[in-house]
Amino acid sequence: xxxxxxxxxxxxxxxxxxxxxxxxxxxxxxxxxxxxxxxxxxxxxxxxxxxxxxxxxxxxxxxxxxxxxxxxxxxxxxxxxxxxxxxxxxxx
Amino acid sequence: xxxxxxxxxxxxxxxxxxxxxxxxxxxxxxxxxxxxxxxxxxxxxxxxxxxxxxxxxxxxxxxxxxxxxxxxxxxxxxxxxxxxxxxxxxxxxxxxxxxxxxxxxxxxxxxxxxxxxxxxxxxxxxxxxxxxxxx
Numbered sequence: 038x039x040x041x042x043x044x045x046x047x048x049x050x051x052x053x054x055x056x057x058x059x060x061x062x063x064x065x066x067x068x069x070x071x072x073x074x075x076x077x078x079x080x081x082x083x084x085x086x087x088x089x090x091x092x093x094x095x096x097x098x099x100x101x102x103x104x105x106x107x108x109x110x111x112x113x114x115x116x117x118x119x120x121x122x123x124x125x126x127x128x129x
Numbered sequence: 130x131x132x133x134x135x136x137x138x139x140x141x142x143x144x145x146x147x148x149x150x151x152x153x154x155x156x157x158x159x160x161x162x163x164x165x166x167x168x169x170x171x172x173x174x175x176x177x178x179x180x181x182x183x184x185x186x187x188x189x190x191x192x193x194x195x196x197x198x199x200x201x202x203x204x205x206x207x208x209x210x211x212x213x214x215x216x217x218x219x220x221x222x223x224x225x226x227x228x229x230x231x232x233x234x235x236x237x238x239x240x241x242x243x244x245x246x247x248x249x250x251x252x253x254x255x256x257x258x259x260x261x262x263x264x
Contacts, residue, residue, distance in 0.1 A: 122177035
């Protein structure tokens with residue numbers, strides 16, 4: 038009886054640990070800051086298209102993990118590219 | 130003197146020589162005002178991401194300019210008046226880059242999307258979606 042209860046509590050602890058590990062995600066760092074950062078350029082359509090949804094909308098920074106400062110820069114660059122018809126406003 | 134990057138898109142119906150003439154014209158304006166023009170990139174006829182004034186393609190030209198704000202204002206005024214220019218953008222930059230810009234290497238947004246290596250699984254779906262659109 039006492040053996041069983043100890044087992045279950047051990048199991049519970051293990052399960053809790055597993056759950057914890059499952060829900061813990063490493064925070065990805067901003068692709069535009071740090072030593073090997075990319076440069077945001079409104080002419081670089083290939084780079085900008087990675088931060089745009091399939092529909093052509095600008096991706097939220099919580100998904101792309103771009104820092105707030107760089108997100109502002111990125112949004113400006115995407116808007117410039119759109120104005121110059123390098124990128125679409127909407128993609129159907 | 131400040132650094133500027135000037136990109137303009139010209140109508141599809143004019144020839145490459147005419148585009149070069151336009152660029153030369155703007156260069157002269159800037160030089161008359163005491164400025165300088167660094168590299169000029171003619172990116173050729175590119176497909177526009179969306180039609181502008183019934184044009185599906187456009188000549189893209191990038192100019193690196195070192196000039197006073199008044200000179201740039203004059204060039205922008207000329208571009209606004211020109212019927213051949215669909216779009217123009219002048220951006221003040223910290224420093225000018227003499228290397229060829231990404232505009233020269235890349236084709237268009239759609240082509241890039243289709244064979245982009247960045248979006249991995251979506252690629253297959255993308256391609257199937259893409260084919261009817263291009264027809």
